[in-house]
Amino acid sequence: MIKNKIIELLEKAAAEAQAQGLLPPVTLPEITLEHPPNERFGDYASSLPLRLERAVHMKPLDIAKILVRLLPATEEIEKVSVAPPGFINFVLKNSWLGCQVDCVLAEGSGYGNQELSKGSSVQVEYVSVNPTGPLHVGHGRGAILGSTLSKVLDAAGYAVTKEYYVNNAGTQMQVFYHSLYARYLQALGREAELPANGYQGEYVKEIAQQIIAETGDKFLRMPAEQAVAEVGNIGLQKVVAAIRADLDLMCVDFDVWFSEQSLFDGGQYQKAMSLLAERGYTAVKEGATWFASTALGEDKDNVLVRSNGAPTYFASDVAYHYNKFVERKFDRVINIWGADHQGHVSRMKAVVSALGIDPSRLQIIIGQMVSLKRGDVLVKASKRKGEIVTLRELVEEVGPDVCRFFFLSRSADAQMDFDLALAKEQSENNPVYYVQYAHARIASILRLAQEKGIDFSQGDTCLLTHPAELSLIRKILLLPELVESIALNLEPHHLPHYAQDLATSFHSFYKQCRVVSDDEALTPARLKLVQATKIVLARTLDLMGMTAPEKM
């Protein structure tokens, strides 16, 4: 990336200035580049002189002048200038910008890829909703976040494993199994009551009906305990399959569906607990086993194994993270959780530390609440009360592209209102269509060129000097930087904003610059730019998990 090259040039200039005694030998800060707020300042700006001011006791403008003098001329940079109060501004050469179009065409659909990781592995765990019922709208947010982040990390060069943790072993599952069995009995005309806090949703009745349709009433003729387990197991399979199908609708997929139960069956739960105990982080109080997290600065200890001998879900999570870091040796683990798990963050990090793992290898993203509205009416989603606005319902109403774009547009930290009525109403007049329209328009231009038999492979991109052309190229050059920044900061919400910017630049270029014209030199050059834009737009949409339509 040109950005990194400029940073290197600055680093060398600063080192050289120190070697020549023009700057005192202080430790240099990390050099960063910004995009200036106004294009008249150029393409990149460094505030290094301002940052050095205090350490070297010199005027920023003087520091800037010294550094600029030591910067060599390069093929990319047109001009380097000093601006008050102490910025160094870089302007890129038009000819270099033009030939970047050829670079994009050469890279094709791989454009934007980075090699940040040196082969390190990262696991992204997301959704991981208890398989006790269908996904609701709020789950969609985590799903889209995880799915998109995985794509970007992959593009940034990490070996990514996308994972869904199937909580199939806990208390909630038992409640679900008993709820399902009760519905099964009721459907067969038997007296039965839902357990306290049972799952009341209609879907439980539907699953019971399906089981009856498929296997008849055979579970009536076995002991209740066995019947609950067997009916429950069938229900579990069905719910997981339904969750999978719902996620599929939104193009959210996984490499691994990890079973919580396997942690117990495979002995990893025991290993993790033993390790914690060996390291002195467990304590027995009041008949229960606790994680002594106060020793690690937590507010309080947490129960691992209840006094009745049953492990808490927290204990499962300890084993799961032991599995992630120790057994599978992921270099980095990213968990995407809902706001209701916020309290779980610090103790999970404490556990990782207690297991002897650097807690910075565990990153947890909390997706804040999604409130549902229909018009002005707030919909309170509660799976157990059966009031669900399902994710499927939403996707079928507005489509996966609108859904993904909408969820992605807000940062994970911000709560969001999802107005179902508005989402549908806006689906014909919203940024999603604006961006996709740009792609379809490009496809249309390229079809026209093809119909006319124009071969633009030899187009001379040096001819691209119109401000609208250069502005579009500058936008195109931002994608690699975006991939890098999202991979480092885990903030994929910049993607939709970038997509809109890029589309705007393209539409503006299209208005100002006739592409297919009588000009036999300019036409192929512009067709190259159009083709490059198509590649970048399609890649951006692809990273967001959206379609890039040839026609609309």
Place this chain on the structure above:
RNA sequence: GCCCCUGUAGCUCAGAGGAUAGAGCACCAGCCUCCGGAGCUGGUAGCGAGGGUUCGAGUCCCUCCAGGGGUACCA
């Protein structure tokens, strides 16, 4: 009470400690002899309040106000 997140334009949201705070929607005024008008060009309007750190704060720290979430031997 304690912990986490959030307060930016009428609305929905962006905003690498940097230069004159940006988009979309809405509203107003323009633009179709021409590659897709689902488009383009312009206009209106804003950092919850108060301190502090800094050469420089929407961004960091403190206090307050407002909204949401968490604070179980639930997950």
